[in-house]
Amino acid sequence: MQADGASIYVAGNPELYPMEYYDPESGTYQGAIPDFLRAFARDCGYELRYLQPGPADRRAELAERQQVDLISGCADGSRYAHTDGEPVILFVSGAEGEETAVQLWFTQVSPGRFQADLRGYAARISQEEWIGSILRSAGDVPPRQLPMGLLWGGGLLLLALAAAVAVCLYRLRRARRRRIQAVQADPETGLGTEEVLRQAFHSLGRNPGRSALCLICFRLDLDRAGYLWGREQAHALLLHGARVLREAAGQADVLIRTGRDDLIVLKRFPNRQDAEEWTRSAVEKLRGFTANGATLRRRDASAGICPLGPEYHELGQALFHARQCALAAGLEESDFRLCGTAQCGSCQERWRLLSDFSGSLQQGDFLLYIQFFVDAHSFRIVGGEALSRWRHPRLGFLSPNRYIPLLEGDGRIRELDCCGLEQACGFLEALCRHPVQDFFLSCNFSRSTFAAPGFVERCTRIMDRYAFPRKLLILEVTETPHLDPEGARQMLRNIVALREYGVRVIFDDFGMGFSSFHDLQDYPMDGLKLDKELVDNMQTERGRILLNALVETGHRLGLTILAEGVEEDYQIETLQRLHCDVLQGFRFCVPLPAAEAGRRILEQAQPGACSDSQEG
Ligand code: C2E
Ligand code: CA
Ligand code: CA
Numbered sequence: 011m012q013a014d015g016a017s018i019y020v021a022g023n024p025e026l027y028p029m030e031y032y033d034p035e036s037g038t039y040q041g042a043i044p045d046f047l048r049a050f051a052r053d054c055g056y057e058l059r060y061l062q063p064g065p066a067d068r069r070a071e072l073a074e075r076q077q078v079d080l081i082s083g084c085a086d087g088s089r090y091a092h093t094d095g096e097p098v099i100l101f102v103s104g105a106e107g108e109e110t111a112v113q114l115w116f117t118q119v120s121p122g123r124f125q126a127d128l129r130g131y132a133a134r135i136s137q138e139e140w141i142g143s144i145l146r147s148a149g150d151v152p153p154r155q156l157p158m159g160l161l162w163g164g165g166l167l168l169l170a171l172a173a174a175v176a177v178c179l180y181r182l183r184r185a186r187r188r189r190i191q192a193v194q195a196d197p198e199t200g201l202g203t204e205e206v207l208r209q210a211f212h213s214l215g216r217n218p219g220r221s222a223l224c225l226i227c228f229r230l231d232l233d234r235a236g237y238l239w240g241r242e243q244a245h246a247l248l249l250h251g252a253r254v255l256r257e258a259a260g261q262a263d264v265l266i267r268t269g270r271d272d273l274i275v276l277k278r279f280p281n282r283q284d285a286e287e288w289t290r291s292a293v294e295k296l297r298g299f300t301a302n303g304a305t306l307r308r309r310d311a312s313a314g315i316c317p318l319g320p321e322y323h324e325l326g327q328a329l330f331h332a333r334q335c336a337l338a339a340g341l342e343e344s345d346f347r348l349c350g351t352a353q354c355g356s357c358q359e360r361w362r363l364l365s366d367f368s369g370s371l372q373q374g375d376f377l378l379y380i381q382f383f384v385d386a387h388s389f390r391i392v393g394g395e396a397l398s399r400w401r402h403p404r405l406g407f408l409s410p411n412r413y414i415p416l417l418e419g420d421g422r423i424r425e426l427d428c429c430g431l432e433q434a435c436g437f438l439e440a441l442c443r444h445p446v447q448d449f450f451l452s453c454n455f456s457r458s459t460f461a462a463p464g465f466v467e468r469c470t471r472i473m474d475r476y477a478f479p480r481k482l483l484i485l486e487v488t489e490t491p492h493l494d495p496e497g498a499r500q501m502l503r504n505i506v507a508l509r510e511y512g513v514r515v516i517f518d519d520f521g522m523g524f525s526s527f528h529d530l531q532d533y534p535m536d537g538l539k540l541d542k543e544l545v546d547n548m549q550t551e552r553g554r555i556l557l558n559a560l561v562e563t564g565h566r567l568g569l570t571i572l573a574e575g576v577e578e579d580y581q582i583e584t585l586q587r588l589h590c591d592v593l594q595g596f597r598f599c600v601p602l603p604a605a606e607a608g609r610r611i612l613e614q615a616q617p618g619a620c621s622d623s624q625e626g
Contacts (some may be wrong), residue, residue, distance in 0.1 A: 012055030018124060020047065021072040022315045023083025024063040028144055029112055030083035031100070032063050034205075043082055045101065050131045056124065062209040064296070065194075079120035080128075085269060092119045095125065098132045101140040198245070199252035201273070202266035202353060210276055211266045211325040223278050223318045224285045227332035228255065228296060229340060231310040232271040235301065241494065252309075254295045258288070282317070286348070289313050291343045293362065312340035316349040330364065333419070356431040360416055366402065367417065371425060375401045378433040380451070380607035382599045383592045386585060391614050392592060393450035394435040395486070398426065398602050414456075424459045428468060431455075434483065435476035437604055442478045446615045452484035454518065456595045460487045461501040466508055473513070480512025486539065488518045498532065505533050516572070521560055528621040538564045540590070542575025548584050561588045 022039045024032035030043040038044075039060045051058035061068075061078060073090040081090050084097065087240070097113035114132075116125050163222060194206050230251050233429045251273050259265045264276035279285040296311040314335025322328040334357050335347035351359060370376065380394040412611035417423040427432040434453040441449055459465060473483070485508060505515050515539035521544045540560065547553030564571045574586050576595030585593060 013123065013127065014055055015057045016055075016121070016124070017057045017059055018051065018080060018120075019078040020058065020060045020080045020082050021069040022060050022063070023069065024067055026083040026085075026112075035060070037208075042140065043114075045143060046100065046132075046135065047082070050128060054127050054131060056127075060279075062212040064209060067362075068426040073115075073117055076117055076119045078117055079124065079348040081117065082117055085110060088113075090115055090117075092118050094120065098129055100132060100135075101137065101144075118614040143464055173368075180244040196267040199248060199267050199273075201252055202255075202264060204266060204268045206272060207264055207266045207268070207276060207329075208289055208325055209329075221317060222280070222321050223276060224347075225316045225318060225328045225332050226275045226277065226285075227276070227314045227316070227336040228273045228292065228330070229312055229314075229333070229336040230271045230273070230296065231306075231340070234310060235279040236494075239301040239304065246301065247299050247306075250299045254292060258292045258295070266328070272336075274329070282348075284372050285315055285317070286346070289315055290345045309340045312336050312344070313346035314339060314349060315346055319350070327361055328343075330361050330420075333407070334360060337419075353379055363402075363408075363413055364416055364420055364422075366404075367413070367422060368425075370400060370402065371429060371443055375403070376429055377401055378427060378430070378437060378604040379601040380437070380604055381594060381601040382607070382610075383450075383452075383594045384598050386582075386590050387574075389593075389598070391449070392610060393452065393484075394607060395452045395594065395601075396437070396454070399601075400432055418456050418458065421458070423456045424462070426457045427453075427459045428472060431469060432472050433604070435473055435478065437608070438482055439476040441608065441611065442482075444612055444615070447479070448482070448610055449611055450482045450514075452486045452516070454486050454488070457487055457501070460485075460504060461497045463500055465504050466511075469508065470511055473511070481514060483513045484536070485513060485515045487515065502533055505535070508569070509534065509536070519574075530563070535569060537570035537572060539572040539574055539594075545573050545575050545581055545585070545595075548581060554584065554588075557584075558588055561590055565589065 019041075022032065022044070023030045024039075026041070026043075028041050030039060030041040032038075033040045034504070044060065047058055050056070055343045061072060069081050069084075069088055073081050073092050076092060081093065084090070089097075093115040095116060099111045099113050101112045114128070133477050148176050172569075194203055195201070225402040228251065230247055232244045232248060235247045235420050248267075248271070252267070253264055255275055257287075259275055259277065262278070264274075266274050268274055277285075277288070279288065293311055293313050297306050297308065299306055299311075314332040314337070316322070316328050316332040316335065318328060322331075339345065339347040379397045381397060382391045383393040383395065384390060385392050398410055400410075400413055402408050414423065417426055431453050434451050434496055438449075438451055469485075473480070509514055514536035516535055516539055518539050519541040520538040522541040525606045538560070540557065544553070544557055544560070548557055561571050570592065571590050572592040572594065573581075573590050574594045576582060576585065576593045576597045578597065582593065582597065
């Protein structure tokens, strides 16, 4: 009879190579015992879950806390506390006159039926089959090449095997230690990496006491520090953060760095109030940093507290919530935000959106919309901007503000940007089959996508598949506050290579970010798109002076100047007076579904050609 997928939690022996060992590269247990347990789970209908090991063997601790059903990879006689009944003996080695048995122990929480099933299953496996499996795991000698007589030679073989195992074990431990050091320590701060946190989180298993733990994300605005005070001071701020938290955290807490500027603490608190007090005091200390006499603003250091209730099945989900709360706390200039309170109600929704993203992308639920650009004097449609809309299966049509910031924070914006590029190329190719040869289309890229190595290759692979004059495609890149020197160099290389390929590159939202004039100096571009806020500010004298300066500077550098967010007639008149080249805004057109936009473009090219058009 099948057990219908009941979960079985196993604490393995990370060092019993080749019977059972933890492979940090794949993040799984390997060896003869895990192979056996996997076969058992498959045949008898269980779901097998090995808990991740910590830096050392945690079987005794996991047995004592009753977090697992099975303690695996035990040598003879090693009885753990809180185990139940007799062990299952898997394999007995008679080498050197001493009998050694490799065993499995059940804990007191393991279901009776599972115990009976496993005992029955193990009894059907012969010692010879075990030897074959161990040799396969050791990988030294493929079993089919062994003379059968040797297999039956029992003791002698086991002796040889024991020696081989000892050598392998030593080598494996040494290699493993090196690998662990590489994945477990952040080179800049010496704190743990996300891998350490992942192991700690998984080893908590289904322990109900988990809710007493909080995952706390501390955010430091290293971008701003780098921009204002330089790279060294940003690094000093990071080290200050690591020092403060190291001093505040206890021996049993997990402290790691993840992403660029998140420091995470996993800590047990007797109650919520203590968690809040501890976090508030840590944030205050973080804000004590000074650089060249300057201090941090309140919003430059903040925290998000995520109590690890049973609703958090995945570490990624808890981390996401803690990060979102830390970000929100920074924006509202408070010390911290607590996940799960009314204040952070939308966290859950945002996490669900992120989880739905890949599926939707594959299903083609990101649709191409186009908002036209018009000539500033004739108001003729000259081009358009490709904008995405998410046709979400549950929530209906979503505008980019709902998902772009999420995807940027998560690093998956690249996938959407590539999808947008593909759709834009397809649109241009289709248009070129008609007598429309001069409509240009711009496509949005976040700067993290644009500044990444391999970006040019990714883009050209997509563009090569479509036939259209390259100069009709424009890549819009938005400002982001700070790129490290290598990022800036990569960005420059990418811009140069893409312009050589024949497409044009412009800055989006120009004039409002951190580094506008720097950017003009550093990067060879084709145009600037003035940010909507600049266009909104032109009612004031100051606003007009600033705008004038930007347009004039841009023109003297040979750039095309576009203005976005044009809603009013007075804005059109001022922009015409300032010799702005191209306008975009609701005054002319809202973003349209690609098919509708295509119809209108054809209609302009051949008046009367699209009589089914809805244009009013
Ligand atoms: P953006 O690139 O600055 O695009 C212009 C946004 O301003 C669009 O919003 C557009 O509908 C809106 N807009 C245009 N004219 C007016 C106006 O007169 N008044 C007002 N109030 N708004 C106007 P949308 O379509 O919601 O897009 C928001 C942002 O999302 C865009 O800002 C763009 O940066 C980003 N986005 C959209 N699709 C993608 C994508 O596929 N990849 C990336 N990286 N970003 C995208
Ligand atoms: Ca844009
Ligand atoms: Ca813009």
